[in-house]
Amino acid sequence: MRKAYAVILASGAGARFCNHIPKQFIKVAGKTIVEHTIDVFERNERIDEIILVVNSLYKNFMDEIILKNNYRKVSRVLNGGSSRRESSSIGVNAIEEPNAKVLVHDAVRPFVSRQLINDCIKALDTFDAVDVAIPSADTIIKINDNALIDKIPARKHMMRGQTPQAFNLPVIKKAHLLAENDRQTEFTDDCGLVLKYKLADVYVVQGEERNLKITYPEDIFMADKLFQLKSIEPSDDISLTMLQNKVLVVFGASRGIGKSIVDLARSYGARVHGFSRSNDVNIASLANVETALAAVYQKENRIDYIVNTAGVLKMGKLEARQLDDILNEIQINYIGSIHTIKAGIKYLKESNGSIALFTSSSYTRGRALYSIYSSTKAAIVNLVQATAEELTVDGIRINAINPERTATPMRRENFGHEPEDSLLNADRVAQVSLQTLLSDLRGQVIDVRKNS
Incomplete structure (x- = not known):
C-alpha cells in the first residue's frame, strides 16, 4: 500500500x-x-x-x-x-x-x-x-x-x-x-x-x-x-488486550455503563475495583473517593485508570424543584467528577494514567425540564477541556465520553419503554471508554454512536 x-x-x-x-x-x-x-x-x-x-x-x-x-x-x-x-x-x-x-x-x-x-x-x-x-x-x-x-x-x-x-x-x-x-x-x-x-x-x-x-x-x-x-469519533484500532494486569477504578460501577466497563475490562485481564453507593462510596463525598482510591492503591501499589460514570437524571421545571434535590444532582453529576480528578492525580502521576468522565449530547444545548442535568454535562466538557492542559505536565490524560441515548436502568427509569434498536448498547460504550483510556487522546469529547 x-x-x-x-x-x-x-x-x-x-x-x-x-x-x-x-x-x-x-x-x-x-x-x-x-x-x-x-x-x-x-x-x-x-x-x-x-x-x-x-x-x-x-x-x-x-x-x-x-x-x-x-x-x-x-x-x-x-x-x-x-x-x-x-x-x-x-x-x-x-x-x-x-x-x-x-x-x-x-x-x-x-x-x-x-x-x-x-x-x-x-x-x-x-x-x-x-x-x-x-x-x-x-x-x-x-x-x-x-x-x-x-x-x-x-x-x-x-x-x-x-x-x-x-x-x-x-x-x-x-x-x-x-x-x-x-x-x-x-x-x-x-x-x-x-x-x-x-x-x-x-x-x-x-x-x-x-x-x-x-x-x-x-x-x-x-x-x-x-x-x-468539538467531538471526535472513536477508533477501533486500540486492542483491549493492553488492559492485561492494569489497575482500573470505576465509580458508578453497580449498573448500566459502569457495570459494563467493569465486566469488559475484567474479561481482558484488568484488575478492576468498582465503587458505588451500593458499597457505601458516594461520589459526592471527597472523603469517600479518597478512601476508595487509597484502599485500591494500598492493595495494588498502583492505579492506571479511573472512570466516573456516576450520575442522576431528574426531570422538572427549575421553579418547581426543591433546592436540596437540585444541589444533590449537581453534587453527583459535576462535583463528583471534580472529586475524581483531585483525589486521583497523585496516583495517576506515577503511572502516566488516564481519566474518563461522562457527558451527554445535551451538553451542546440546555433542555427544558432537564436544566440541571444539561448544565452539569456542559460543565463536565469544560472541566475536561480545561484540566487536560493542566494535567499534561503530570503525564495524565483526561477525556469525556459522550454516548448517545443508551439502554441503561437510569434511562428506563426516566423515559420508560423505548424500542431496543433505537438505543445504544452499554457494552459498546464500555468498549469505546476503555479504548479511550488506552489512547493518547487528551481533552477530547469522544462521541459514541449506534452506527460508529
Whole structure:
C-alpha cells in the first residue's frame, strides 16, 4: 500500500490577522492552532508521515511543540519560502517515495475531519489530483477594476475551496517544477498549478462547513466556540488486550455503563475495583473517593485508570424543584467528577494514567425540564477541556465520553419503554471508554454512536 504524507503549511506571517505573532501560533482551547491541526493528522490511521513547513523565525518554537506533544508522525520541519507556492513546493519535494500520496493542508484549518482526510486519500486511487470544496451559499459576483459588477456566475457552479488538497506525488512535483519558471501567474493553491499546466483532471471531494480557515481576528471567537463543541469519533484500532494486569477504578460501577466497563475490562485481564453507593462510596463525598482510591492503591501499589460514570437524571421545571434535590444532582453529576480528578492525580502521576468522565449530547444545548442535568454535562466538557492542559505536565490524560441515548436502568427509569434498536448498547460504550483510556487522546469529547 502506498504511503500517505501530510504537508502542513505553517509558514504564513499572518498579515491579515494583524497580530504580533502568526495566527497559527495563537492559542485557542488550550493549544496553538497548529497543534490542533497536527493532532488530527497524527491521530489519523491512514497518514504515515507529517511534514511541517514553517516560518524560519518560529522553527525553534515548532520544535518545542513537537517535543511537548510527543508527535510520532512528524518526520521533518522545514523552513518555508517567500510565498505559499514556494512553501508547498519545499514540502512536496521533501518526499522521496516515488508513488506516494500527498495531502497539502493549511495549518490554520484545525477543524479538518478524519473522514475528510480519508475521502481525499481514497479518491487518489482514481484521480491524480483532488480538491475539497463546499457549495457557495452566497451569490458570487465578478467586478471590474472600477468596482462595478462585470458578471454574476450561476451559483450552482460556484464552490468555495478548502484544504487539504491531495495529489499523487509525480503530478504535483511536476506542477511545481513548471511553476518555478512561470513568473506571469500568481498561484494561490496547488490544484491551480495542476489545472494551469493541464496535468490532470481535478476531482472535487465534498468539504465541510466546519472546516473553517482562521484568517481574521474575529475568526478566533468562532473557532473557540467550535472547539467547545468539538467531538471526535472513536477508533477501533486500540486492542483491549493492553488492559492485561492494569489497575482500573470505576465509580458508578453497580449498573448500566459502569457495570459494563467493569465486566469488559475484567474479561481482558484488568484488575478492576468498582465503587458505588451500593458499597457505601458516594461520589459526592471527597472523603469517600479518597478512601476508595487509597484502599485500591494500598492493595495494588498502583492505579492506571479511573472512570466516573456516576450520575442522576431528574426531570422538572427549575421553579418547581426543591433546592436540596437540585444541589444533590449537581453534587453527583459535576462535583463528583471534580472529586475524581483531585483525589486521583497523585496516583495517576506515577503511572502516566488516564481519566474518563461522562457527558451527554445535551451538553451542546440546555433542555427544558432537564436544566440541571444539561448544565452539569456542559460543565463536565469544560472541566475536561480545561484540566487536560493542566494535567499534561503530570503525564495524565483526561477525556469525556459522550454516548448517545443508551439502554441503561437510569434511562428506563426516566423515559420508560423505548424500542431496543433505537438505543445504544452499554457494552459498546464500555468498549469505546476503555479504548479511550488506552489512547493518547487528551481533552477530547469522544462521541459514541449506534452506527460508529
